[in-house]
Amino acid sequence: KLFNIIHKKHPLTSHKITRLHSSSKETQWGNATSTDVSLYKINEDEENSRKISLNTSTIVLFGIPLTPEILAIMTIYFVEGALGLARLAQTFYLKDTLHLGPAEMAAVTGLFTIPWAIKPLYGFLSDGFPLWGYRRRSYLILAGFVGFFCYAALGTNLFGIVPPQYQVQGTIAAFILSSASIAFSDVVADGIVVQRTRDSTDPAIAGGLQSLCWGSAAVGGLVSAYFSGSLVEVVGAQQVFAITSILPVFVAAIALAIDETPAIVKDKQENIRGIQTQVQTLWSAMQLPSVWRPALFLFLWQATPTSESAFFYFLTNDLGMGPEFFGRVRLITAAAGLLGVWTFQNYWRNVPIKDILFWTTIASTPLGLSQLLLVTHLNRSLLGIPDGAFVFGDDVALTILGQLAFLPTLVLAARICPPGVEAVLFATLMSIFNGASAVGTELGAALTKIMGVTETNFDNLAMLLVICNVSSLFPLFFFGLIDDVGSQSEEEMIQSEQKDVPDVVLISSQKDIIIPDNHV
Numbered sequence: 001k002l003f004n005i006i007h008k009k010h011p012l013t014s015h016k017i018t019r020l021h022s023s024s025k026e027t028q029w030g031n032a033t034s035t036d037v038s039l040y041k042i043n044e045d046e047e048n049s050r051k052i053s054l055n056t057s058t059i060v061l062f063g064i065p066l067t068p069e070i071l072a073i074m075t076i077y078f079v080e081g082a083l084g085l086a087r088l089a090q091t092f093y094l095k096d097t098l099h100l101g102p103a104e105m106a107a108v109t110g111l112f113t114i115p116w117a118i119k120p121l122y123g124f125l126s127d128g129f130p131l132w133g134y135r136r137r138s139y140l141i142l143a144g145f146v147g148f149f150c151y152a153a154l155g156t157n158l159f160g161i162v163p164p165q166y167q168v169q170g171t172i173a174a175f176i177l178s179s180a181s182i183a184f185s186d187v188v189a190d191g192i193v194v195q196r197t198r199d200s201t202d203p204a205i206a207g208g209l210q211s212l213c214w215g216s217a218a219v220g221g222l223v224s225a226y227f228s229g230s231l232v233e234v235v236g237a238q239q240v241f242a243i244t245s246i247l248p249v250f251v252a253a254i255a256l257a258i259d260e261t262p263a264i265v266k267d268k269q270e271n272i273r274g275i276q277t278q279v280q281t282l283w284s285a286m287q288l289p290s291v292w293r294p295a296l297f298l299f300l301w302q303a304t305p306t307s308e309s310a311f312f313y314f315l316t317n318d319l320g321m322g323p324e325f326f327g328r329v330r331l332i333t334a335a336a337g338l339l340g341v342w343t344f345q346n347y348w349r350n351v352p353i354k355d356i357l358f359w360t361t362i363a364s365t366p367l368g369l370s371q372l373l374l375v376t377h378l379n380r381s382l383l384g385i386p387d388g389a390f391v392f393g394d395d396v397a398l399t400i401l402g403q404l405a406f407l408p409t410l411v412l413a414a415r416i417c418p419p420g421v422e423a424v425l426f427a428t429l430m431s432i433f434n435g436a437s438a439v440g441t442e443l444g445a446a447l448t449k450i451m452g453v454t455e456t457n458f459d460n461l462a463m464l465l466v467i468c469n470v471s472s473l474f475p476l477f478f479f480g481l482i483d484d485v486g487s488q489s490e491e492e493m494i495q496s497e498q499k500d501v502p503d504v505v506l507i508s509s510q511k512d513i514i515i516p517d518n519h520v
Contacts (some may be wrong), residue, residue, distance in 0.1 A: 064208045069192070072257035074216040076140070076189045079247050080182060081220025081334075086151065088228045088326050089240035090175065091312065093154075097237065098168055101455050106309035106445035108172060113441065115180035116434035119427040120282070122187040127424070128275040136188050137255045143185040144252025148245050150178035155242030185251050187427055189213075192258065211345045214407065218341060222334035229327015282424050290484055291416050291425070295432055297481040298409065300474070301357075302436035305443035307468040310453045310461055314375065317455055319387050332392055333399040340403025353408040354482055360405035361476060367398055368469035375462045412482065444468060 059066040094100045094108060122139075131138035153159055153174050162170040193209055231240045285291055315321045348356060371394065373379040379390045417425045447467060451460040 064212050068257050070212070072254045073189055073192060074212065075254045076185060076251055077213045077216040078220040079251050080186065081217035081222075082224045082247055083182065083244060084221045084330070085224040085228045085231070085247070086240055086244040088323055088330070089232050089237040089244075092232055092323055093171075093237040093241075095313070095316070095455075098171065102310040102313045102453055103445050103449040105312075106306075106441055106448060109309065110438045110441035110445065111172065112175055112179045113434050113438035115176060115183040117431050117438060119183060119187050119431045119434070120424055122184045123191065123424050123427040124275050124278065126188055126191065127278065128272070134260055136192060136260050137258050139188050140185055140255035140258070141252040143181045143188070144248040144250070144255070147178055147181035147185075147248030147251070150174045150181065151241050151245035151248070154178075155238050155240075155245060157238065181248065190426060190430075208345075211341055211407070214403075215338065215341045218334060218337040222331065222338065225330035225334045226327045228330055229323040229325065232323035232327075278424050282428060285425055286428070293481040293484070294412060294416050295429055297475065297478055298413065298429065299432050299436040300478050301409075302433055303439045303443075304471040304474060305447055305468050306440050307444055307448070307461075307464045309444070310448045310458075310464055311371065313453075313455050314458050314461055315391070318458055319374075321388070321391075325388065329391060329395055333395050336396045336399040337403050340400045341407070343400070344404055344407045348404060348408075353412050354479060356408045357405060357482075358476065358479065360401050361472065364398065364401055364405075365469055365473060367394065367401065368472070369466065370394055371465055372462055375458070375465065 064070060091105075094105050100108060126135050126139045131142065154171065158167070158170045158174065193213060228240070231243070286295070315326075373383070374387065374390055374394075379385045379387065385393075413426060413429050416429075447464055451464050453459075453461050453464055
């Protein structure tokens with residue numbers, strides 16, 4: 001529920017992962033074959049040169065020097081947040097123009113998650129098949145223009161070329177494709193962040209980069225928040241889509257600032273063999289208990305059903321709240337999200353991840369159930385709190401709590417990524433997470449349908465809220481899955497990273513993957 005509240009703009013954009021790594025000698029094992037055992041050592045001169053280049057910047061934020069490349073990455077995340085400008089337009093367009101009910105909207109929203117559930121595919125494409133000589137820049141440019149095309153189509157009634165009987169299908173396809181463009185640029189940006197984290201010898205860089213990236217996204221959301229509602233009310237959803245189409249162009253333009261050496265490909269078959277090796281290495285990594293156990297927990301934690309669509313229809317159709325009000329709510333919650341990032345960065349980074357997840361999950365249940373007061377109108381008759389004020393307070397509390405729960409899960413996922421397979425593994429973890437989000441959305445849609453909650457009938461909405469909120473406690477029974485990686489704070493991780501690290505890592509992708517303990 002906390003994730004859904006924070007990341008309504010698209011599934012788990014939510015979902016920026018970097019790996020905590022502070023080995024003084026980096027290791028690579030992405031080129032291991034299925035028949036041999038290979039030894040890899042880091043080129044220390046190259047690593048030192050990277051450190052020198054990072055230290056040339058005099059401006060530091062969250063412990064990260066603001067180089068042109070970091071600013072480019074921040075811009076990408078900022079645009080992802082600013083794309084929330086079309087979030088309310090999308091919701092009201094599905095509701096008022098396509099006339100979908102709450103169960104149908106929830107089911108369709110789950111479809112928009114599909115591009116986020118195949119993120120490893122984007123990683124394989126960008127890593128194995130350079131486009132126009134680059135593995136990062138070119139794909140960011142392509143994703144930017146695809147996003148522009150999709151939003152422009154939505155803003156012009158699909159360019160007037162789709163027959164009316166296929167309008168719903170065409171609109172859904174455009175939303176899915178726009179989601180894919182965001183997901184692809186997200187994967188590429190994540191890969192850059194992971195590489196910069198890996199090159200650093202400071203384990204605090206991971207938390208700093210996460211705060212920087214999510215802070216940029218939160219600022220983008222803050223900037224676009226209020227106007228997302230007022231514009232829908234003044235000019236309509238389609239005009240908002242047309243305005244939003246400009247934002248992906250910024251991603252295409254800023255991609256030129258990414259520090260990337262042109263890829264030299266002598267043999268296309270070598271790329272195919274490289275992808276096959278990545279798949280084999282990924283499969284070997286996923287078989288590690290230190291990987292699949294936390295991954296299973298993340299899936300269970302996100303797969304609980306949600307009543308978000310049904311509650312939205314209640315707010316609009318029963319309480320009469322319009323787009324402008326939701327824009328003001330988004331503005332306040334975006335600011336609350338920044339407060340959550342600041343709180344985690346300054347006070348919670350040294351708290352064990354397992355403790356944060358446990359207590360935020362416990363606290364979220366009564367906060368979520370407080371919506372029952374709104375559904376039964378007891379907020380007015382019993383407490384004397386107006387509906388609007390109650391919604392504001394409830395969303396702010398859940399947003400702050402949600403950020404405090406969200407950032408630790410990124411660090412948790414970061415800790416389980418072994419060196420040499422970070423980009424593919426974190427994309428796989430995010431696909432699992434996003435797949436779980438789709439499962440939760442579809443479960444919510446099924447429950448909404450079964451309980452007969454429609455755009456006009458909210459008799460069983462209270463029971464739906466109870467079921468969805470209580471189900472969020474279910475993952476607590478599986479907290480043992482993250483004992484190995486979630487019981488240490490960042491400070492304890494730093495102390496453990498100061499121990500000696502072996503100079504080499506032995507890899508045999510045919511049988512086992514042997515990784516130093518402090519790399520996991």
